[in-house]
Amino acid sequence: MTYLLEGKNLNKTFREKAKTTIALSEVNFCLNKGEILGVVGESGSGKTTLLKAIAGMLKLDQGSLFYNGTEYTGQKPRQTGQFLQMIFQDANSSFDPRMVMEKSLIESGRREKNPERIRQLVQLVGLEEELLQRKPAALSGGQCQRMAIARAFYSDAEIFLCDEMTSALDVSTQARILELLRDLKKEGRLSAVFVSHDIALVSMLCDRIMVMKDGKCVEEGEISEVIRNPSDDYTRALLESARRQSIQEPIG
Amino acid sequence: MQDRILEIKDLQIAYDEELAVKGANLFVERGEVLCIVGESGSGKSTVIRAITGNKQIKIPGGQILFEGKDLIPLKNRERQKLLGTRIGLIQQNPAGAFNPIRKIDKQFRETLKSHRLPFLKEELDKMFTSIGLKNTTDILKSRPYEMSGGMNQRIAIAAAMLMDPELLLCDEITSALDVTTAISVTDELLRVKNEHRTTIILVTHNLGIAANIADRIAIMSKGEVIEFDKADRILHDPQKEYTKNLLRDVPKLSS
Amino acid sequence: MRKKKRARIKIIIVAALALLLLLCAVFAGVLAPHDPSAPNAAVIRIAPCAEYPLGTDNLGRCVLSRVLYGGRTTIAATFLLVFISFAVGTLIGILCGYYGGIVDKLLMRVADVLLAFPQMVIAIAVAGILNGGMTGAMISMGVTMWVSFARLARSHTFALKNEAYIQAAVFAGKSDLYILLFHIFPNLLAPVLTQALTQIGTTMIGLSGLSFLGLGVIPPTPEWGAMIAEARAYIQIAPWTIMGPAAAVIITIILFNYLGDAVMDYREV
Known part of the structure; x- marks a missing residue:
């Protein structure tokens, strides 16, 4: 079966003088048409690096990227822009x-x-x-x-890459944008990789989720399954803080 | 007995000609956490600016009573004395409060010196521990640019706590942080409140954050305080449609 | 808003005065009461009077006429020089900032070396080699003048190229040339033009200074710096001969510096 977008064994290390940071370590992902894949992690987890790698904004050390089964590894944004678009965190400056x-x-x-x-x-x-x-x-x-x-x-573009696209917005504005994205998804117009630090936000929009920590994918699966039954301690910690920051009692 | 450490009465605040806050009434009791919640442009940060005596705003009417004494007519000198010693301020961007390349140690010493206080490592240790920061020595040796946003925000709390203020003003200090980091920062604020009996005013656009730590919540919209009460009441029995919407808009885990 | 309005009014007033000054230079031919380079033995070193409002010099030439014509030389040379340095410097700066790499490093080190010496010292040395003349003076100043524009344009380009909207243009498949022309250049034009305005004053001093030292215009062409140098010899008997051109230099420089500052203030408010 071919996916709309697929990444295999992605690796990227940043070397700066004495410091080396492993930004991506053996990351695999796939995205079906009409699906939204959520990527969750704290800052420094490699989630933005993953997005940049998919878009061709940085050169991978290792790994291959596929669009509709055709490899496009090494293509720059001028070419990848034909099938994907980036939506940035700071909308005004885009x-x-x-x-x-x-x-x-x-x-x-x-x-x-x-x-x-x-x-x-x-x-x-x-x-x-x-x-x-x-x-x-x-x-x-x-x-x-x-x-x-x-x-x-x-x-x-067929695929949207969303990089913390709502984190600079007010909670209410964020909720409206989220509604818009959900409507677009329902109409089948949207296939996207949605990067965010907020697992609650991701749970409201995405079909599948990838949890990233220190450049590794620590957990991956259907969103409802991961929330009900997290297998990794880090995912549990993320869910815990998300629960604490959301208001649980629903109101009429 | 009620002990209102800060009370705001009919406060009006203007930028240039336009009123940004149109008659706000608020108070916070000693040892409480008050959260002012609103969207951008609601005037919530402007209220903090009025308390700290920002030069860009004008106050055509109202009172800001700190322990019963109006802050508005205070001279700059008197206000300066109050700020930093009895009233602390933490801003959204901690980088603005620190020199990025100077060691934390030096910056803390300077602050203490300017208030004619000695630099006591043990005291600092105790304070750092009380707000949940470990490795005082390591932190003092590092420079702000080397640390993450969350860490800097925690050190900003520590810096504000140096003077052990009775009132701590926090302006959107969690907005630029990850959810997990934001939670740990609010946890630290709670510890500050419990250990030091500090009164805290936190301005935020996220009612979820407020739900975590607030004793009292004020909802602001378009320059007006539209709802103000105990946190439990606001969160569980909101009266205004606007507040209900704000509650609904907080992201919730769903499966 | 009110501050912005006040700043704008300030700019309009100063710009109007500067324009008036430019018009005086342009219409020197109409305004000057006498031929600026015709000596007249009958009226040597006359103090200011109705016929010669600023007096006459050692050769009996009208100081006012010479100041007016001199303005032409000085101002035209200054504007031309600032414009060329602006164009060359900005082009180099944008290319260096956008592409980076070895050429950028090389050019920026050259810039550092040029900045290590006082501008006037280099200008005097180069003008000396080129053997005087206004073109020589301009080249000698231009050698260092492009640097400030290049650095400014480079640092702005550097910041701009990482902006999300530039990335968006890349995703839209736009070429480097398109991005440089339609996104980067328009967005750095304002700060670089402001820099150009503030450079007018110093350039004028520089060019007049070179003429004063005999490295600029060749007499008898009227030029403020050269006039001051010439009048120095008899400053005690005919101080007015130095007052005219000196006042002109001072007024012009203050005016253009003030204009540059006003524009900079306006952009910051």
Whole structure:
């Protein structure tokens, strides 16, 4: 069976003078079409490195990457951008401060420009068309992140790589973005790798989860299974802090 | 008996012409944790700025009573004396509070010296242990840039606790941290509260964090305190629709 | 907001004055009451009067006319020099900052070496070798002037190229040239232009200084520095001959420095 995206035996070590950091150690992953894979870990766990490796933003020491069964290891973002798009943590700075949104979106398209489609996409992500004429500084963090989602769709990329895309936002804005992503997923429009430090957030959105620590994948599986029955101590610790930080009693 | 260490009455705060806080009423009792919760732009951090006497804001009306004494008419000198000794402040970005390349040791000594206090290793040891920091010697020898954000935030708590303030103001100190690190920082705040009987005001956008440590919660929206009560009541029986939404928006584990 | 408004008003006023100054230089031909380089034995070293508002010099030439024409030489040379250094420096800076590597290291070490000496010392040495003349003076100043632009552009490019929006453009398949032209250049233009404004004053001093030392314009072309040097000989009998050009230099430099500062303030508010 071929996956939409697959990584085999990914290894990456950073060497800086006297210090060597193992950022990825024998990491394997796969992503099916229409699925969201959550990657959870603390800062320094290698989760962002994994995302960058998938996107071709850094060179792997070892390992291979496949898109629809075809190997693309070693391709740079200019090529990988044809099938994947990165959605960054700081949404405002992912748009050129001197350009209006419409221009930024047009720029991301690889086909002939289609303003009508941009308008449709902007509506799809729950924004008003007027916002297209504004510069990023005149938009809130949440609005910018929605624009980033619209941009990723406009680029015709099949896979979204989301790097802590909601951690800079307010809890409420985060909840709205999450709703949007869930709706898009339900419509079958979304295949994504969703990196976050918040396992609760991941549990609300993703189908499968990978828990990372010190560059290794310590646990992997169906999200409900991992929550009910974690096999690793670290996963248990993550779940414990997530429970403590969430408000358990549901309210009407 | 009620012992309100800080009370805010009808406080109005303005940036330039515009009112950022439109008449806030709040109080916190000695030894309690008060969490001010709201979205960005709700005016929650502005309240902290008013207490610390930030120069960029104007206060057209209201009172900030610290132990019954209004802070607003205080001269800079008097306010400065109060801040750092009896009122401590920790900001979102601990890097702003420390010189990144100077040893923690030196920075602590300087702070103590400026308040004419001796540098006593044993005292420091005791304080570090009381807020859950081990290896005092190692920490003192290191420099802020060498440490993680969570560690720096814990040292910032230690630095604020040097003077053993009665009131500790924390402005979004967990927002930039991982969930696990955020929990450990709030745990330390709880320890500060229990061991030192320090009153804490924590500003956050995450009601989940507040649920963890607050005795009292104030919900702010658009410059107004829309709900203010004991934490249990707010969390289990919220009156306002806005508060209910905030509660609903906290990420929950689901399977 | 109010602070920003005040800063903007300040810029408008100073810019208007600077523009007035430039117009005086451009229309020197209309404004000057006399021929700037025609000697007149009948009116040697006359104190300021109605006919000669700033007096006359050793050869009976009108000081006011010479100051006005001199402004032309000085200001034109300054602007040209600042513009060329700006263009060359920014180009080098952007390329170094974006691509890095060995060329970047090499050029930045050259820049360090050039910065290790006072700018004027290098300028005097180079101008000496080139044997004077305004072109020589400009080249000698230009040798070091591009450095500040290059460093500024490089450091901005360095910061900009890691911005998420540059990454986004790469994912959209845009070429390096496109990114440099449409994302990096427009975003660093403002700080580098501000730097150019603040450089105008020092460049003017530099060029006038070289002329003063006889390494700039060749007499009888009117130029402020050269005029001051010439008038030095008889400063005790005819102090006005030095006052005119000196005042012109001081006013111009203060004006442009102030303009640069005002713009910088505005960007920071």
